[in-house]
Amino acid sequence: MSHHNVKSTFVLGGARSGKSRFAENLAQNSGLERHYIATGRAWDDEMRARIAQHKHDRGPLWTTHEEPLALADTLKRIDAPSRVVLVDCLTLWLTNLMMEETCDIKAESAALAALLPQLSASVILVSNEVGLGIVPENKMAREFRDHAGRLHQMIAAEVADVYFVAAGLPLKMKG
Amino acid sequence: MSHHNVKSTFVLGGARSGKSRFAENLAQNSGLERHYIATGRAWDDEMRARIAQHKHDRGPLWTTHEEPLALADTLKRIDAPSRVVLVDCLTLWLTNLMMEETCDIKAESAALAALLPQLSASVILVSNEVGLGIVPENKMAREFRDHAGRLHQMIAAEVADVYFVAAGLPLKMKG
Amino acid sequence: MSHHNVKSTFVLGGARSGKSRFAENLAQNSGLERHYIATGRAWDDEMRARIAQHKHDRGPLWTTHEEPLALADTLKRIDAPSRVVLVDCLTLWLTNLMMEETCDIKAESAALAALLPQLSASVILVSNEVGLGIVPENKMAREFRDHAGRLHQMIAAEVADVYFVAAGLPLKMKG
Numbered sequence: 001m002s003h004h005n006v007k008s009t010f011v012l013g014g015a016r017s018g019k020s021r022f023a024e025n026l027a028q029n030s031g032l033e034r035h036y037i038a039t040g041r042a043w044d045d046e047m048r049a050r051i052a053q054h055k056h057d058r059g060p061l062w063t064t065h066e067e068p069l070a071l072a073d074t075l076k077r078i079d080a081p082s083r084v085v086l087v088d089c090l091t092l093w094l095t096n097l098m099m100e101e102t103c104d105i106k107a108e109s110a111a112l113a114a115l116l117p118q119l120s121a122s123v124i125l126v127s128n129e130v131g132l133g134i135v136p137e138n139k140m141a142r143e144f145r146d147h148a149g150r151l152h153q154m155i156a157a158e159v160a161d162v163y164f165v166a167a168g169l170p171l172k173m174k175g
Numbered sequence: 176m177s178h179h180n181v182k183s184t185f186v187l188g189g190a191r192s193g194k195s196r197f198a199e200n201l202a203q204n205s206g207l208e209r210h211y212i213a214t215g216r217a218w219d220d221e222m223r224a225r226i227a228q229h230k231h232d233r234g235p236l237w238t239t240h241e242e243p244l245a246l247a248d249t250l251k252r253i254d255a256p257s258r259v260v261l262v263d264c265l266t267l268w269l270t271n272l273m274m275e276e277t278c279d280i281k282a283e284s285a286a287l288a289a290l291l292p293q294l295s296a297s298v299i300l301v302s303n304e305v306g307l308g309i310v311p312e313n314k315m316a317r318e319f320r321d322h323a324g325r326l327h328q329m330i331a332a333e334v335a336d337v338y339f340v341a342a343g344l345p346l347k348m349k350g
Numbered sequence: 351m352s353h354h355n356v357k358s359t360f361v362l363g364g365a366r367s368g369k370s371r372f373a374e375n376l377a378q379n380s381g382l383e384r385h386y387i388a389t390g391r392a393w394d395d396e397m398r399a400r401i402a403q404h405k406h407d408r409g410p411l412w413t414t415h416e417e418p419l420a421l422a423d424t425l426k427r428i429d430a431p432s433r434v435v436l437v438d439c440l441t442l443w444l445t446n447l448m449m450e451e452t453c454d455i456k457a458e459s460a461a462l463a464a465l466l467p468q469l470s471a472s473v474i475l476v477s478n479e480v481g482l483g484i485v486p487e488n489k490m491a492r493e494f495r496d497h498a499g500r501l502h503q504m505i506a507a508e509v510a511d512v513y514f515v516a517a518g519l520p521l522k523m524k525g
Binding site: 010012014129130131132133134135137139145146148149150152153155156157162164171173174 | 342343
Protein backbone atom coordinates (compact mmCIF):
# COMPACT_ATOMS: atom_id res chain seq x y z
CA MET A 1 0.00 0.00 0.00
CA SER A 2 3.01 2.27 -0.42
CA HIS A 3 2.52 5.48 -2.35
CA HIS A 4 6.04 5.04 -3.66
CA ASN A 5 6.12 4.45 -7.40
CA VAL A 6 8.36 1.40 -7.59
CA LYS A 7 8.68 1.65 -11.35
CA SER A 8 10.40 5.03 -11.53
CA THR A 9 14.00 5.05 -12.75
CA PHE A 10 16.78 7.60 -12.93
CA VAL A 11 19.48 7.13 -15.58
CA LEU A 12 22.58 9.25 -15.06
CA GLY A 13 25.54 9.27 -17.42
CA GLY A 14 28.03 11.32 -19.35
CA ALA A 15 27.81 12.82 -22.81
CA ARG A 16 27.47 10.09 -25.46
CA SER A 17 27.49 7.45 -22.77
CA GLY A 18 24.58 5.53 -24.24
CA LYS A 19 22.29 6.63 -21.40
CA SER A 20 19.39 7.59 -23.70
CA ARG A 21 19.52 4.31 -25.59
CA PHE A 22 19.65 2.39 -22.33
CA ALA A 23 16.61 4.35 -21.07
CA GLU A 24 14.75 3.73 -24.34
CA ASN A 25 15.40 0.00 -24.03
CA LEU A 26 14.04 0.05 -20.49
CA ALA A 27 10.91 1.79 -21.78
CA GLN A 28 10.53 -0.64 -24.68
CA ASN A 29 10.96 -3.68 -22.42
CA SER A 30 8.23 -2.40 -20.09
CA GLY A 31 5.64 -3.24 -22.74
CA LEU A 32 3.79 -0.03 -21.86
CA GLU A 33 2.61 2.70 -24.21
CA ARG A 34 5.67 4.85 -24.81
CA HIS A 35 5.69 8.60 -24.29
CA TYR A 36 8.73 10.79 -24.63
CA ILE A 37 9.19 14.27 -23.15
CA ALA A 38 11.93 16.10 -25.04
CA THR A 39 13.16 19.01 -22.95
CA GLY A 40 15.73 20.30 -25.44
CA ARG A 41 15.10 23.60 -27.17
CA ALA A 42 16.05 23.81 -30.84
CA TRP A 43 17.82 27.13 -30.45
CA ASP A 44 20.63 26.50 -32.95
CA ASP A 45 21.44 24.23 -35.86
CA GLU A 46 23.61 21.85 -33.79
CA MET A 47 20.77 21.33 -31.29
CA ARG A 48 18.11 21.07 -34.01
CA ALA A 49 20.11 18.36 -35.74
CA ARG A 50 20.52 16.39 -32.49
CA ILE A 51 16.80 16.56 -31.68
CA ALA A 52 15.78 15.49 -35.19
CA GLN A 53 18.30 12.64 -35.16
CA HIS A 54 17.08 11.40 -31.77
CA LYS A 55 13.43 11.51 -32.88
CA HIS A 56 14.29 9.60 -36.04
CA ASP A 57 16.28 7.02 -34.05
CA ARG A 58 13.37 6.36 -31.67
CA GLY A 59 10.99 5.47 -34.47
CA PRO A 60 7.20 5.71 -34.78
CA LEU A 61 6.21 3.78 -31.64
CA TRP A 62 6.80 6.83 -29.46
CA THR A 63 4.52 9.79 -28.79
CA THR A 64 6.78 12.81 -28.42
CA HIS A 65 6.00 15.88 -26.29
CA GLU A 66 8.36 18.85 -26.63
CA GLU A 67 8.38 20.71 -23.32
CA PRO A 68 11.33 22.92 -22.38
CA LEU A 69 9.96 24.30 -19.06
CA ALA A 70 6.66 22.94 -17.69
CA LEU A 71 7.97 19.45 -17.07
CA ALA A 72 5.92 18.69 -13.94
CA ASP A 73 2.70 19.92 -15.60
CA THR A 74 3.35 17.76 -18.65
CA LEU A 75 4.02 14.71 -16.50
CA LYS A 76 0.73 15.27 -14.66
CA ARG A 77 -1.19 15.86 -17.90
CA ILE A 78 -0.07 12.68 -19.67
CA ASP A 79 0.08 10.47 -16.55
CA ALA A 80 -1.61 7.06 -16.87
CA PRO A 81 -0.80 3.59 -15.51
CA SER A 82 -0.72 2.18 -19.04
CA ARG A 83 2.17 4.45 -19.99
CA VAL A 84 5.90 4.68 -19.62
CA VAL A 85 7.15 8.27 -19.82
CA LEU A 86 10.79 8.93 -20.67
CA VAL A 87 12.11 12.40 -19.81
CA ASP A 88 15.25 13.24 -21.80
CA CYS A 89 16.90 15.09 -20.31
CA LEU A 90 16.95 16.91 -16.99
CA THR A 91 20.09 18.92 -17.72
CA LEU A 92 18.48 20.50 -20.79
CA TRP A 93 15.44 21.33 -18.66
CA LEU A 94 17.75 22.99 -16.10
CA THR A 95 19.46 24.93 -18.90
CA ASN A 96 16.08 26.25 -20.01
CA LEU A 97 15.08 27.16 -16.45
CA MET A 98 18.32 29.09 -15.98
CA MET A 99 17.46 31.23 -18.99
CA GLU A 100 14.19 32.29 -17.35
CA GLU A 101 14.84 35.37 -15.25
CA THR A 102 12.35 34.80 -12.46
CA CYS A 103 12.71 31.08 -11.93
CA ASP A 104 13.38 29.53 -8.51
CA ILE A 105 15.32 26.49 -9.65
CA LYS A 106 15.63 24.84 -6.24
CA ALA A 107 11.85 25.04 -5.81
CA GLU A 108 11.24 23.69 -9.33
CA SER A 109 13.67 20.83 -8.66
CA ALA A 110 12.04 19.96 -5.35
CA ALA A 111 8.57 20.09 -6.92
CA LEU A 112 9.60 17.70 -9.70
CA ALA A 113 11.14 15.24 -7.24
CA ALA A 114 8.08 15.42 -4.97
CA LEU A 115 5.77 14.73 -7.91
CA LEU A 116 7.42 11.45 -8.91
CA PRO A 117 5.94 9.20 -6.19
CA GLN A 118 2.46 10.51 -7.03
CA LEU A 119 2.48 9.46 -10.70
CA SER A 120 0.86 6.27 -11.91
CA ALA A 121 2.92 6.04 -15.09
CA SER A 122 6.33 4.41 -15.11
CA VAL A 123 8.69 7.33 -15.34
CA ILE A 124 12.29 7.15 -16.59
CA LEU A 125 14.35 10.31 -16.16
CA VAL A 126 17.64 10.77 -17.99
CA SER A 127 20.30 13.27 -17.01
CA ASN A 128 23.91 14.21 -17.67
CA GLU A 129 26.42 13.97 -14.87
CA VAL A 130 28.42 17.20 -15.26
CA GLY A 131 30.26 17.51 -11.95
CA LEU A 132 33.30 15.29 -12.51
CA GLY A 133 35.55 17.68 -14.42
CA ILE A 134 37.66 20.65 -13.40
CA VAL A 135 35.76 23.53 -11.72
CA PRO A 136 34.54 25.70 -14.63
CA GLU A 137 35.96 29.22 -14.85
CA ASN A 138 32.53 30.49 -15.92
CA LYS A 139 30.28 31.39 -12.95
CA MET A 140 27.09 30.38 -14.72
CA ALA A 141 28.61 26.97 -15.48
CA ARG A 142 29.46 26.56 -11.79
CA GLU A 143 25.90 27.48 -10.84
CA PHE A 144 24.59 25.07 -13.44
CA ARG A 145 26.51 22.13 -12.06
CA ASP A 146 25.39 23.03 -8.55
CA HIS A 147 21.77 23.00 -9.72
CA ALA A 148 22.31 19.73 -11.57
CA GLY A 149 23.99 18.02 -8.64
CA ARG A 150 21.24 19.07 -6.23
CA LEU A 151 18.51 17.97 -8.64
CA HIS A 152 20.19 14.59 -9.18
CA GLN A 153 20.32 13.96 -5.45
CA MET A 154 16.63 14.86 -5.06
CA ILE A 155 15.56 12.67 -7.98
CA ALA A 156 17.72 9.73 -6.90
CA ALA A 157 16.14 9.86 -3.44
CA GLU A 158 12.60 9.53 -4.87
CA VAL A 159 12.94 6.88 -7.58
CA ALA A 160 13.14 3.12 -7.16
CA ASP A 161 16.11 2.45 -9.46
CA VAL A 162 19.20 4.48 -10.30
CA TYR A 163 21.68 3.56 -13.01
CA PHE A 164 25.00 5.18 -13.87
CA VAL A 165 25.80 4.55 -17.55
CA ALA A 166 29.30 4.66 -19.07
CA ALA A 167 30.41 3.27 -22.43
CA GLY A 168 26.87 1.98 -22.96
CA LEU A 169 27.03 -0.16 -19.82
CA PRO A 170 24.73 0.34 -16.84
CA LEU A 171 25.96 0.25 -13.28
CA LYS A 172 23.17 -0.07 -10.75
CA MET A 173 23.52 2.49 -7.95
CA LYS A 174 20.12 1.88 -6.30
CA GLY A 175 17.27 -0.63 -6.53
CA MET B 176 48.27 -6.69 15.12
CA SER B 177 48.26 -4.74 11.89
CA HIS B 178 49.28 -1.09 12.02
CA HIS B 179 46.73 -0.46 9.29
CA ASN B 180 43.92 1.81 10.47
CA VAL B 181 40.90 -0.21 9.41
CA LYS B 182 38.51 2.64 10.08
CA SER B 183 39.89 5.13 7.55
CA THR B 184 37.64 6.00 4.64
CA PHE B 185 38.05 7.90 1.38
CA VAL B 186 34.94 9.47 -0.17
CA LEU B 187 35.36 10.56 -3.79
CA GLY B 188 32.67 12.26 -5.80
CA GLY B 189 31.74 15.07 -8.14
CA ALA B 190 30.62 18.59 -7.39
CA ARG B 191 27.30 18.60 -5.50
CA SER B 192 27.27 14.82 -5.52
CA GLY B 193 26.27 14.54 -1.86
CA LYS B 194 29.75 13.28 -0.92
CA SER B 195 30.09 15.61 2.09
CA ARG B 196 26.71 14.68 3.50
CA PHE B 197 27.49 11.00 3.00
CA ALA B 198 30.80 11.48 4.84
CA GLU B 199 29.08 13.40 7.64
CA ASN B 200 26.58 10.57 8.08
CA LEU B 201 29.45 8.07 8.29
CA ALA B 202 31.03 10.21 11.00
CA GLN B 203 27.77 10.60 12.89
CA ASN B 204 27.05 6.87 12.75
CA SER B 205 30.48 6.10 14.21
CA GLY B 206 29.31 7.43 17.56
CA LEU B 207 32.74 9.04 18.04
CA GLU B 208 33.52 12.62 18.98
CA ARG B 209 33.26 14.55 15.73
CA HIS B 210 36.03 16.80 14.43
CA TYR B 211 36.00 18.55 11.11
CA ILE B 212 39.00 19.92 9.22
CA ALA B 213 37.85 22.54 6.74
CA THR B 214 40.58 23.07 4.13
CA GLY B 215 38.77 25.75 2.12
CA ARG B 216 40.06 29.27 2.21
CA ALA B 217 37.48 32.06 2.34
CA TRP B 218 39.16 34.10 -0.40
CA ASP B 219 35.99 35.45 -2.01
CA ASP B 220 32.30 35.92 -1.22
CA GLU B 221 31.18 32.81 -3.10
CA MET B 222 33.60 30.65 -1.08
CA ARG B 223 32.83 32.41 2.21
CA ALA B 224 29.12 31.76 1.71
CA ARG B 225 29.74 28.06 0.98
CA ILE B 226 31.90 27.59 4.09
CA ALA B 227 29.39 29.35 6.34
CA GLN B 228 26.51 27.35 4.87
CA HIS B 229 28.37 24.06 5.38
CA LYS B 230 29.24 24.94 9.00
CA HIS B 231 25.62 25.84 9.70
CA ASP B 232 24.40 22.62 8.07
CA ARG B 233 26.70 20.47 10.23
CA GLY B 234 25.32 21.85 13.47
CA PRO B 235 26.85 22.27 16.94
CA LEU B 236 28.01 18.68 17.51
CA TRP B 237 31.14 19.25 15.42
CA THR B 238 34.44 20.85 16.44
CA THR B 239 35.70 22.68 13.36
CA HIS B 240 39.37 23.29 12.55
CA GLU B 241 40.12 25.59 9.62
CA GLU B 242 43.43 24.54 8.10
CA PRO B 243 44.26 25.39 4.49
CA LEU B 244 47.82 23.99 4.37
CA ALA B 245 49.18 22.05 7.38
CA LEU B 246 46.76 19.18 7.06
CA ALA B 247 49.10 16.42 8.26
CA ASP B 248 50.19 18.47 11.28
CA THR B 249 46.58 19.16 12.23
CA LEU B 250 45.67 15.47 11.91
CA LYS B 251 48.58 14.56 14.22
CA ARG B 252 47.68 17.30 16.71
CA ILE B 253 44.02 16.33 17.14
CA ASP B 254 44.51 12.58 16.79
CA ALA B 255 42.78 10.43 19.44
CA PRO B 256 41.05 7.02 19.35
CA SER B 257 37.85 8.57 20.69
CA ARG B 258 37.55 10.81 17.65
CA VAL B 259 36.37 10.71 14.07
CA VAL B 260 38.07 13.34 11.92
CA LEU B 261 36.45 14.41 8.67
CA VAL B 262 38.72 16.20 6.16
CA ASP B 263 36.70 18.20 3.63
CA CYS B 264 38.15 18.41 1.15
CA LEU B 265 41.45 17.31 -0.38
CA THR B 266 41.00 19.23 -3.63
CA LEU B 267 40.73 22.53 -1.76
CA TRP B 268 43.89 21.60 0.15
CA LEU B 269 45.65 20.91 -3.18
CA THR B 270 44.42 24.25 -4.52
CA ASN B 271 45.97 26.00 -1.51
CA LEU B 272 49.25 24.08 -1.89
CA MET B 273 49.47 25.08 -5.56
CA MET B 274 49.31 28.74 -4.56
CA GLU B 275 52.39 28.31 -2.36
CA GLU B 276 55.46 28.94 -4.49
CA THR B 277 57.90 26.57 -2.84
CA CYS B 278 55.65 23.59 -2.21
CA ASP B 279 56.54 20.03 -3.32
CA ILE B 280 53.03 18.74 -3.85
CA LYS B 281 54.01 15.15 -4.63
CA ALA B 282 55.97 14.99 -1.36
CA GLU B 283 53.11 16.56 0.61
CA SER B 284 50.66 14.10 -0.94
CA ALA B 285 52.88 11.12 -0.14
CA ALA B 286 53.39 12.36 3.42
CA LEU B 287 49.65 12.67 4.00
CA ALA B 288 48.97 9.18 2.62
CA ALA B 289 51.80 7.69 4.72
CA LEU B 290 50.42 9.33 7.86
CA LEU B 291 46.97 7.75 7.62
CA PRO B 292 47.85 4.23 8.85
CA GLN B 293 49.59 5.76 11.88
CA LEU B 294 46.59 7.65 13.23
CA SER B 295 44.39 6.29 16.00
CA ALA B 296 41.38 8.42 15.10
CA SER B 297 38.88 7.27 12.48
CA VAL B 298 39.67 9.47 9.51
CA ILE B 299 37.27 10.23 6.65
CA LEU B 300 38.75 12.11 3.72
CA VAL B 301 36.52 13.73 1.10
CA SER B 302 37.70 14.78 -2.35
CA ASN B 303 36.39 15.88 -5.73
CA GLU B 304 36.99 13.71 -8.75
CA VAL B 305 38.03 16.23 -11.41
CA GLY B 306 39.56 14.04 -14.12
CA LEU B 307 36.51 12.91 -16.08
CA GLY B 308 35.94 15.93 -18.29
CA ILE B 309 37.65 17.28 -21.38
CA VAL B 310 41.38 18.09 -20.99
CA PRO B 311 41.43 21.69 -19.69
CA GLU B 312 43.01 24.31 -21.96
CA ASN B 313 44.57 25.98 -18.93
CA LYS B 314 47.97 24.50 -17.99
CA MET B 315 47.50 25.06 -14.26
CA ALA B 316 44.16 23.23 -14.43
CA ARG B 317 45.90 20.28 -16.13
CA GLU B 318 48.57 20.25 -13.42
CA PHE B 319 45.88 20.45 -10.77
CA ARG B 320 44.05 17.38 -12.04
CA ASP B 321 47.35 15.51 -12.30
CA HIS B 322 48.07 16.33 -8.66
CA ALA B 323 44.52 15.39 -7.64
CA GLY B 324 44.61 12.08 -9.50
CA ARG B 325 47.95 11.10 -7.99
CA LEU B 326 46.82 12.06 -4.50
CA HIS B 327 43.58 10.10 -4.87
CA GLN B 328 45.51 6.97 -5.88
CA MET B 329 47.85 7.34 -2.88
CA ILE B 330 45.01 7.91 -0.42
CA ALA B 331 42.88 5.08 -1.82
CA ALA B 332 45.82 2.70 -1.41
CA GLU B 333 46.17 3.50 2.32
CA VAL B 334 42.58 3.59 3.56
CA ALA B 335 40.29 0.67 4.39
CA ASP B 336 37.17 1.83 2.54
CA VAL B 337 36.69 3.85 -0.64
CA TYR B 338 33.33 5.12 -1.86
CA PHE B 339 32.47 6.86 -5.10
CA VAL B 340 29.38 9.05 -4.60
CA ALA B 341 27.05 10.21 -7.40
CA ALA B 342 23.55 11.66 -7.03
CA GLY B 343 23.85 11.15 -3.27
CA LEU B 344 24.36 7.40 -3.69
CA PRO B 345 27.53 5.62 -2.58
CA LEU B 346 29.24 3.00 -4.69
CA LYS B 347 31.80 0.98 -2.78
CA MET B 348 35.10 0.76 -4.65
CA LYS B 349 37.16 -0.84 -1.85
CA GLY B 350 36.54 -2.41 1.55
CA MET C 351 33.47 -22.29 -31.09
CA SER C 352 32.71 -18.61 -30.69
CA HIS C 353 34.73 -16.15 -32.72
CA HIS C 354 34.51 -13.76 -29.80
CA ASN C 355 37.91 -13.01 -28.26
CA VAL C 356 37.18 -13.62 -24.58
CA LYS C 357 40.47 -12.14 -23.50
CA SER C 358 39.94 -8.60 -24.76
CA THR C 359 39.58 -5.88 -22.15
CA PHE C 360 38.58 -2.21 -22.16
CA VAL C 361 39.90 -0.01 -19.35
CA LEU C 362 38.14 3.35 -19.03
CA GLY C 363 39.07 6.00 -16.49
CA GLY C 364 39.79 9.63 -15.83
CA ALA C 365 43.04 11.55 -16.05
CA ARG C 366 45.61 10.23 -13.56
CA SER C 367 43.14 7.58 -12.42
CA GLY C 368 45.70 4.79 -12.47
CA LYS C 369 44.05 3.22 -15.53
CA SER C 370 47.33 2.67 -17.40
CA ARG C 371 49.01 1.02 -14.44
CA PHE C 372 45.97 -1.19 -13.92
CA ALA C 373 46.09 -2.18 -17.61
CA GLU C 374 49.83 -2.85 -17.41
CA ASN C 375 49.28 -5.12 -14.41
CA LEU C 376 46.61 -7.02 -16.34
CA ALA C 377 49.08 -7.48 -19.18
CA GLN C 378 51.88 -8.56 -16.87
CA ASN C 379 49.65 -11.06 -15.07
CA SER C 380 48.67 -12.65 -18.37
CA GLY C 381 52.15 -14.13 -18.66
CA LEU C 382 52.09 -13.37 -22.39
CA GLU C 383 54.71 -11.54 -24.45
CA ARG C 384 53.99 -7.85 -23.84
CA HIS C 385 53.51 -5.38 -26.67
CA TYR C 386 52.55 -1.77 -26.22
CA ILE C 387 51.03 0.52 -28.83
CA ALA C 388 51.61 4.15 -27.84
CA THR C 389 49.20 6.35 -29.76
CA GLY C 390 50.41 9.66 -28.33
CA ARG C 391 52.22 12.08 -30.59
CA ALA C 392 55.18 13.93 -29.08
CA TRP C 393 54.08 17.29 -30.45
CA ASP C 394 55.21 19.42 -27.50
CA ASP C 395 57.52 19.20 -24.50
CA GLU C 396 54.76 18.38 -22.02
CA MET C 397 53.66 15.42 -24.18
CA ARG C 398 57.23 14.30 -24.91
CA ALA C 399 57.99 14.22 -21.19
CA ARG C 400 54.87 12.15 -20.48
CA ILE C 401 55.66 9.59 -23.18
CA ALA C 402 59.28 9.22 -22.05
CA GLN C 403 58.22 8.87 -18.41
CA HIS C 404 55.63 6.20 -19.28
CA LYS C 405 58.15 4.24 -21.36
CA HIS C 406 60.67 4.38 -18.54
CA ASP C 407 58.04 3.29 -16.00
CA ARG C 408 57.06 0.24 -18.07
CA GLY C 409 60.60 -1.11 -18.15
CA PRO C 410 62.45 -3.33 -20.64
CA LEU C 411 59.99 -6.25 -20.80
CA TRP C 412 57.75 -4.37 -23.21
CA THR C 413 58.08 -3.98 -26.99
CA THR C 414 56.81 -0.50 -27.81
CA HIS C 415 55.18 0.49 -31.11
CA GLU C 416 54.52 4.19 -31.64
CA GLU C 417 51.49 4.54 -33.91
CA PRO C 418 49.42 7.72 -33.89
CA LEU C 419 46.97 6.82 -36.69
CA ALA C 420 47.07 3.31 -38.21
CA LEU C 421 45.97 1.53 -35.06
CA ALA C 422 43.97 -1.25 -36.72
CA ASP C 423 46.79 -1.99 -39.17
CA THR C 424 49.32 -2.18 -36.34
CA LEU C 425 47.09 -4.51 -34.34
CA LYS C 426 46.78 -6.81 -37.38
CA ARG C 427 50.51 -6.69 -38.09
CA ILE C 428 51.67 -7.67 -34.60
CA ASP C 429 48.77 -10.03 -33.83
CA ALA C 430 49.77 -13.43 -32.36
CA PRO C 431 48.19 -15.73 -29.74
CA SER C 432 51.38 -15.61 -27.67
CA ARG C 433 51.03 -11.86 -27.19
CA VAL C 434 49.17 -9.38 -25.08
CA VAL C 435 48.83 -6.00 -26.79
CA LEU C 436 48.12 -2.91 -24.70
CA VAL C 437 46.77 0.12 -26.59
CA ASP C 438 47.28 3.34 -24.61
CA CYS C 439 45.23 5.27 -25.30
CA LEU C 440 42.19 5.59 -27.55
CA THR C 441 41.56 9.27 -26.77
CA LEU C 442 45.02 10.23 -28.05
CA TRP C 443 44.33 8.19 -31.20
CA LEU C 444 41.04 10.10 -31.65
CA THR C 445 42.88 13.39 -31.14
CA ASN C 446 45.29 12.43 -33.92
CA LEU C 447 42.45 11.36 -36.23
CA MET C 448 40.68 14.69 -35.69
CA MET C 449 43.78 16.52 -36.91
CA GLU C 450 43.63 14.63 -40.22
CA GLU C 451 41.45 16.59 -42.59
CA THR C 452 39.93 13.76 -44.57
CA CYS C 453 39.31 11.23 -41.83
CA ASP C 454 35.92 9.55 -41.29
CA ILE C 455 36.17 9.04 -37.54
CA LYS C 456 32.92 7.10 -37.15
CA ALA C 457 34.11 4.64 -39.82
CA GLU C 458 37.56 4.34 -38.24
CA SER C 459 35.97 3.73 -34.83
CA ALA C 460 33.62 1.08 -36.19
CA ALA C 461 36.48 -0.62 -38.04
CA LEU C 462 38.59 -0.80 -34.88
CA ALA C 463 35.72 -2.24 -32.85
CA ALA C 464 34.91 -4.79 -35.59
CA LEU C 465 38.54 -5.91 -35.71
CA LEU C 466 38.77 -6.81 -32.01
CA PRO C 467 36.90 -10.16 -32.12
CA GLN C 468 39.11 -11.27 -35.04
CA LEU C 469 42.43 -10.90 -33.24
CA SER C 470 44.22 -13.85 -31.63
CA ALA C 471 46.26 -11.70 -29.24
CA SER C 472 44.89 -10.61 -25.89
CA VAL C 473 44.10 -6.96 -26.42
CA ILE C 474 43.76 -4.39 -23.65
CA LEU C 475 42.51 -0.96 -24.71
CA VAL C 476 42.83 2.06 -22.43
CA SER C 477 40.84 5.25 -22.81
CA ASN C 478 39.94 8.45 -20.99
CA GLU C 479 36.36 9.10 -20.03
CA VAL C 480 35.87 12.77 -20.98
CA GLY C 481 32.09 13.17 -20.95
CA LEU C 482 31.36 13.80 -17.27
CA GLY C 483 32.17 17.50 -17.01
CA ILE C 484 30.37 20.64 -18.09
CA VAL C 485 29.61 20.92 -21.84
CA PRO C 486 32.76 22.50 -23.33
CA GLU C 487 32.37 25.94 -24.89
CA ASN C 488 34.75 24.91 -27.68
CA LYS C 489 32.97 23.20 -30.60
CA MET C 490 35.92 20.92 -31.40
CA ALA C 491 35.98 19.78 -27.77
CA ARG C 492 32.26 18.95 -27.99
CA GLU C 493 32.88 16.97 -31.19
CA PHE C 494 35.80 15.22 -29.56
CA ARG C 495 33.75 14.00 -26.62
CA ASP C 496 31.00 12.87 -28.97
CA HIS C 497 33.57 10.83 -30.92
CA ALA C 498 35.06 9.45 -27.71
CA GLY C 499 31.68 8.48 -26.26
CA ARG C 500 30.63 6.72 -29.46
CA LEU C 501 33.95 4.87 -29.71
CA HIS C 502 33.76 3.78 -26.06
CA GLN C 503 30.29 2.32 -26.61
CA MET C 504 31.47 0.43 -29.70
CA ILE C 505 34.58 -0.93 -27.98
CA ALA C 506 32.71 -1.90 -24.80
CA ALA C 507 30.21 -3.86 -26.90
CA GLU C 508 32.96 -5.98 -28.51
CA VAL C 509 35.29 -6.81 -25.63
CA ALA C 510 34.84 -9.42 -22.91
CA ASP C 511 35.71 -7.28 -19.89
CA VAL C 512 35.21 -3.59 -19.15
CA TYR C 513 36.65 -1.82 -16.12
CA PHE C 514 36.07 1.72 -14.91
CA VAL C 515 39.09 2.91 -12.90
CA ALA C 516 39.03 5.72 -10.32
CA ALA C 517 41.66 6.48 -7.66
CA GLY C 518 43.58 3.43 -8.85
CA LEU C 519 40.66 1.11 -8.10
CA PRO C 520 38.89 -0.93 -10.78
CA LEU C 521 35.13 -1.25 -10.94
CA LYS C 522 33.98 -4.05 -13.23
CA MET C 523 31.29 -2.86 -15.63
CA LYS C 524 31.18 -5.99 -17.84
CA GLY C 525 32.57 -9.53 -17.79
